[in-house]
Amino acid sequence: MTEARDQTQPPFAQRTTLARPTMIAAGVVAAVAVALIPLAALMAQPAPAPFTVVETNRGFSTLQGAVDAIGSGEGSIAIAPGTYRQCAVQSEGRVAFLATEPGQVEFTATACEGKAALVLRGAEASVSGIIFSRIAVADGNGAGIRQEAGNLTVANSWFRDSQQGILTAHDEMMRLVVDRSTFTRLGTCENSGGCAHSIYTGDIGHLRVTRSRFEEGTGGHYLKARAAVVEVAASSFDDSNGRATNYMIDLPQGARGQITNNWFVQGRDKENYSAFIAVGAEEQTHSSEGLTIAGNDARFVPSLARKSAFVADWTGANLRIADNRLGNGLTPFERR
Secondary structure, three states: OOOOOOOOOOOOOHHHHHHHHHHHHHHHHHHHHHHHHHHHHHOOOOOOOOOEEOOOOOEEOOOHHHHHHHHOEEEEEOOEEEEEOOEEEEEEOOEEEEEEOOOEEEEEOOOEOOEEEEOOOOEEEEEEOOOEEEEOOOHHHHHHEEOOEEEEEEEOOOOOEEEEEEEEEEEEEEEEEEEEEEEEEEEEEEOOOOOOOEEEEEEEEEEEEEOOEEEEEOEOOOOEEOEEEEEOOOOOEEOOOOEOOOOOOEEEOOOEEEEEOOEEOOOEOOOOOEEEEEEOOOOOOOOOOEEEEEEOOEEEEEOOOOOOOEEEEEOOOOEEEEEEEEOOOOEEEEOO
């Protein structure tokens, strides 16, 4: 998530001095006008709705109400700053979930259908500027977002302190794009649903992750993707404060695509430290021919002496591995 700071102020001292009596007089008139309004009328003024469908300017007290109002159509929901113990299910249409002030909207500790804060199975969805936190369910797969159908784009969002960040279903027609987002203190292998991860995609068509950060994992992998095509670029995987974590990137069924210009640091507390990137460790459902892993920087935390493979491959495919900057103890490639 990004911040920008800039402030300028021209010195109009003389003009400000001349205008001051007028400003004071206006303030007095305004105060008198407010005093003449009955208190009951002031109290009756409606507060802005937290969820507004932009296209109709209609406000709703619940996120689900706004989603239902869009229905099978297409619309955007502007979400006012606040912390919400709410969740929503999108079952049709195209919906954009937009924080009016990025980083000031948080959905916490509530999951719909025992799955996620947002359960998405419409034609398309996008999420921007939203924090998802403390999502946990009985089977260990509680996520900020569960993508069950359609395409999804996530930007400028933060997933933290939950079992999973983003979890998808199996659907070769689905596409997931994540940009400029952060995944913090996610993952677990201690529940009946198997391991959870910061991002875990099922067998989908395409995953793209750019300019994002993964940090302080609490189990599982940082990114596990069963997608046929995977693109991970210009992102950071900081495991220096991770606990009982595994691979940085796991492509268990193989994949085409690229892993380029990323930064990796492996920490001390690992359940499995044998590789940073694993390709085809479970099965080889997808071709990995031409998978490019290049321009990355990878190393261990300072003062940690350990041996590991940067890329471990079970597929036997022709991978393109080049121009990676590796720290001491790292083997560029290992066939398994």
